[in-house]
Amino acid sequence: GGRVLPLLLAYVCYLLLGATVFQLLERQAEAQSRDKFQIEKLRFLENYTCLDQWALEQFVQVIMEAWVKGVNPKGNSTNPSNWDFGSSFFFAGTVVTTIGYGNLAPSTEAGQIFCVFYALVGIPLNVVFLNHLGTGLRAHLATLERWEDQPRRSQLPSQILQLLGLALFLTLGTLVILIFPPMAFSHVEGWSFGEGFYFAFITLSTIGFGDYVVGTDPSKHYIAVYRSLAAIWILLGLSWLALILSLGPLLLHRCSQLWLFSR
Amino acid sequence: GGRVLPLLLAYVCYLLLGATVFQLLERQAEAQSRDKFQIEKLRFLENYTCLDQWALEQFVQVIMEAWVKGVNPKGNSTNPSNWDFGSSFFFAGTVVTTIGYGNLAPSTEAGQIFCVFYALVGIPLNVVFLNHLGTGLRAHLATLERWEDQPRRSQLPSQILQLLGLALFLTLGTLVILIFPPMAFSHVEGWSFGEGFYFAFITLSTIGFGDYVVGTDPSKHYIAVYRSLAAIWILLGLSWLALILSLGPLLLHRCSQLWLFSR
Ligand SMILES: [K+]
Numbered sequence: 357g358g359r360v361l362p363l364l365l366a367y368v369c370y371l372l373l374g375a376t377v378f379q380l381l382e383r384q385a386e387a388q389s390r391d392k393f394q395i396e397k398l399r400f401l402e403n404y405t406c407l408d409q410w411a412l413e414q415f416v417q418v419i420m421e422a423w424v425k426g427v428n429p430k431g432n433s434t435n436p437s438n439w440d441f442g443s444s445f446f447f448a449g450t451v452v453t454t455i456g457y458g459n460l461a462p463s464t465e466a467g468q469i470f471c472v473f474y475a476l477v478g479i480p481l482n483v484v485f486l487n488h489l490g491t492g493l494r495a496h497l498a499t500l501e502r503w504e505d506q507p508r509r510s511q512l513p514s515q516i517l518q519l520l521g522l523a524l525f526l527t528l529g530t531l532v533i534l535i536f537p538p539m540a541f542s543h544v545e546g547w548s549f550g551e552g553f554y555f556a557f558i559t560l561s562t563i564g565f566g567d568y569v570v571g572t573d574p575s576k577h578y579i580a581v582y583r584s585l586a587a588i589w590i591l592l593g594l595s596w597l598a599l600i601l602s603l604g605p606l607l608l609h610r611c612s613q614l615w616l617f618s619r
Numbered sequence: 620g621g622r623v624l625p626l627l628l629a630y631v632c633y634l635l636l637g638a639t640v641f642q643l644l645e646r647q648a649e650a651q652s653r654d655k656f657q658i659e660k661l662r663f664l665e666n667y668t669c670l671d672q673w674a675l676e677q678f679v680q681v682i683m684e685a686w687v688k689g690v691n692p693k694g695n696s697t698n699p700s701n702w703d704f705g706s707s708f709f710f711a712g713t714v715v716t717t718i719g720y721g722n723l724a725p726s727t728e729a730g731q732i733f734c735v736f737y738a739l740v741g742i743p744l745n746v747v748f749l750n751h752l753g754t755g756l757r758a759h760l761a762t763l764e765r766w767e768d769q770p771r772r773s774q775l776p777s778q779i780l781q782l783l784g785l786a787l788f789l790t791l792g793t794l795v796i797l798i799f800p801p802m803a804f805s806h807v808e809g810w811s812f813g814e815g816f817y818f819a820f821i822t823l824s825t826i827g828f829g830d831y832v833v834g835t836d837p838s839k840h841y842i843a844v845y846r847s848l849a850a851i852w853i854l855l856g857l858s859w860l861a862l863i864l865s866l867g868p869l870l871l872h873r874c875s876q877l878w879l880f881s882r
């Protein structure tokens with residue numbers, strides 16, 4: 357119990373640090389965007405003289421209400437529905453993984469009630485499933501399994517080789533999960549690689565801001581399997597992360613052992 | 620390894636079920652909102668004859684760009700900044716807890732890079748902190764601690780009393796976390812109680828769609844400590860959830876024991 361207070365202090369300080377830096381980095385950009393928007397509003401009022409300030413604000417209100425209700429205000433009524441089956445499936449996936457992008461969210465009372473019960477069962481099911489996937493991935497790390505049985509201090513060079521092999525495997529896996537898919541997403545969505553990587557990180561950490569979501573630009577025509585591929589990437593990525601998190605302590609232990617022996 | 624396939628099947632079926640039900644519940648409401656928006660757009664075009672379809676679409680585009688960049692298009696430039704210190708602090712909290720409402724998200728490249736590293740350290744720190752909080756809460760469940768030491772089969776009535784006491788304690792705690800704060804939030808934000816409860820569930824499950832977020836309505840004047848109280852509620856709620864999840868198996872075990880003895 358005596359360690360709670362320092363931890364609380366560290367936690368609060370970390371949040372304060374974050375608040376300061378985020379504010380420092382974002383406030384100026386926000387002010388610029390805001391000024392730009394005010395200028396465009398004024399220009400609109402100048403160009404269309406039948407409009408007054410009040411009418412414009414009314415229209416902004418209408419657009420924002422549509423947006424909040426999940427209607428994309430851009431384009432016409434022939435836009436594909438946000439709740440077609442593929443999107444609905446993707447939405448169900450963001451609920452059970454707790455990513456919750458929020459670009460789609462239930463707006464009806466029935467939908468919200470169902471969502472609560474769906475998440476109550478779905479989140480534990482997802483945890484069990486991802487753990488099984490992670491265990492499956494781990495079972496293929498035969499090198500690691502063999503290693504556990506070996507008596508200590510034997511065959512030091514071969515142990516180093518195995519550790520290197522494992523490190524290579526983990527690095528390759530991370531590349532496959534965190535580098536190539538973001539590259540593909542950036543290419544399709546027209547993002548920079550940095551934005552693609554940011555999207556990948558925010559997704560696999562299950563933060564899921566929803567500022568970048570693949571397959572949601574209504575002006576783009578995606579190939580049919582694009583969203584499904586993204587969903588498979590998310591599942592593999594999350595179980596890979598679970599694997600790395602479960603292997604982490606073991607790897608650190610092995611490395612420190614090797615370091616001790618080699619002295 | 621042989622249990623992965625049935626689990627995969629169950630998982631996919633659960634997602635398909637969710638996709639079907641969500642689509643069923645939401646599609647009609649979406650169509651209604653969409654029709655309503657189209658009508659309001661047409662009415663606007665009729666009332667302000669200097670406007671054409673193209674001009675309107677341009678304006679929608681401008682508003683949506685402002686929204687995506689984090690500018691609230693409603694009201695004038697005297698709106699408080701989204702990145703004032705309180706909001707920035709709240710944002711840092713949604714990153715480390717992985718709730719990630721997304722009503723605020725870094726829009727600059729520097730902000731996004733910092734966010735990745737901030738989350739890399741913050742998420743583990745948050746897990747450690749919440750576990751400590753949960754352990755602290757658990758330490759106060761003195762009844763449970765005493766119970767662990769008792770020899771089996773002794774004092775059956777007193778065990779039942781203790782179990783009842785514990786159940787009462789957990790129920791009261793859940794009420795305090797899941798009923799009263801949603802009531803308060805609903806009152807302040809003008810939500811129904813259902814919406815408040817939905818917000819509480821989506822927050823504490825760390826899904827965090829961001830469709831309902833406390834303290835973000837620019838037309839409302841919140842008291843100074845409102846956002847801080849919400850943050851404390853989130854922390855207590857998350858650690859309470861961690862406690863319940865850690866106690867769950869133990870409680871089930873005790874109940875089944877009591878049931879066996881009482882036969
Ligand atoms: K989330």
Ligand SMILES: [K+]
Binds near residue numbers: 455563720721825
């Ligand atoms: K989220």
